[in-house]
Amino acid sequence: MRPVLLITGGSTGIGAACARGAARQGYDIALNYRNSEAEANAVADACRADGARVLLCRGDVADPAEINGVFAAIDAEFRRLDALINNAGIVDQTATLTQMDHARLRRMFDINVIGAMLVAKEAVLRMQAQGEGGVIVNISSAAARLGSGKQYLDYAASKAAIDCFTKGLSDEVAADNIRVMAVRPGLIETPIHAKGGEPGRADKLAHMVPMQRKGTAEEIARPVLWLLSEEASYITGSTLDVTGGR
Ligand code: NAP
Numbered sequence: 001m002r003p004v005l006l007i008t009g010g011s012t013g014i015g016a017a018c019a020r021g022a023a024r025q026g027y028d029i030a031l032n033y034r035n036s037e038a039e040a041n042a043v044a045d046a047c048r049a050d051g052a053r054v055l056l057c058r059g060d061v062a063d064p065a066e067i068n069g070v071f072a073a074i075d076a077e078f079r080r081l082d083a084l085i086n087n088a089g090i091v092d093q094t095a096t097l098t099q100m101d102h103a104r105l106r107r108m109f110d111i112n113v114i115g116a117m118l119v120a121k122e123a124v125l126r127m128q129a130q131g132e133g134g135v136i137v138n139i140s141s142a143a144a145r146l147g148s149g150k151q152y153l154d155y156a157a158s159k160a161a162i163d164c165f166t167k168g169l170s171d172e173v174a175a176d177n178i179r180v181m182a183v184r185p186g187l188i189e190t191p192i193h194a195k196g197g198e199p200g201r202a203d204k205l206a207h208m209v210p211m212q213r214k215g216t217a218e219e220i221a222r223p224v225l226w227l228l229s230e231e232a233s234y235i236t237g238s239t240l241d242v243t244g245g246r
Helices: 013-024 037-049 064-077 102-130 153-176 201-208 217-228
Strands: 004-007 028-033 054-058 083-086 134-139 178-185 239-242
Touching: 004 013, 004 064, 013 028, 013 037, 013 083, 013 217, 028 037, 028 064, 037 054, 054 064, 064 102, 083 102, 083 217, 102 134, 102 153, 102 178, 134 153, 134 217, 153 178, 153 239, 178 217, 217 239
Parallel strands: 004 028, 004 083, 028 054, 083 134, 134 178, 178 239
Antiparallel strands: none
């Protein structure tokens, strides 16, 4: 039986690369996205061509009712859930704290932190009920260590919360054989930079990376999928930097 994997934010970038890789590795996939329907359809088609059963599930992770809708669709289609890549996330325009208002901070934390926690909660409930364990990989960021002052410290703080959440949840569910880890990507070429108003950001900052280059979404997807696999069976609570040394 193929394990069932939910990927939030699977329409573009890192989530899309994880979906394509997971299909090749034998997972069936629930592919969540919020706006990018055409891109999500293209990812789903590529996964199906590699033999995966794919459920496209649109839903905003900042909205608890929409999260419930995503899980209801998964329950109806697959009746189980074995793995989660908690990947949906946003940045915002470059700004200092003095330029940030309450609405910006709320949106950042609603999507990047509370959304990720509620998605993980629903996944854990299903994994515990199945009684066969499970695996969760949260997508953090090197920003959680770097702080991102004068760029987007709200984003960095949201990802630091994900690192802490990863450790806490891993302790809570380890005895249920549910492993929980985080991956901290560095500067990766994806649409996220353009969405934050800086399309050339990865190229502009590549000189700050010890390896002197930006990374690709596939270079994040490979270690994420390794953490999901039995190869990583004694790893939990860990946070893995995938940053070219940054
Ligand atoms: P991306 O290409 O912009 O992908 C983000 C994905 O998240 C898209 O599928 C987007 O869907 C989805 N999404 C955004 N808000 C959502 C919401 N409220 N509900 C549901 N889905 C939502 O960016 P990416 O670079 O691959 O980012 C993936 C993760 O990696 C994020 O958590 C990001 O913080 C993290 N990361 C990225 C980098 C980097 O340099 N790229 C570095 C460190 C960490 P729609 O487009 O359909 O809205």
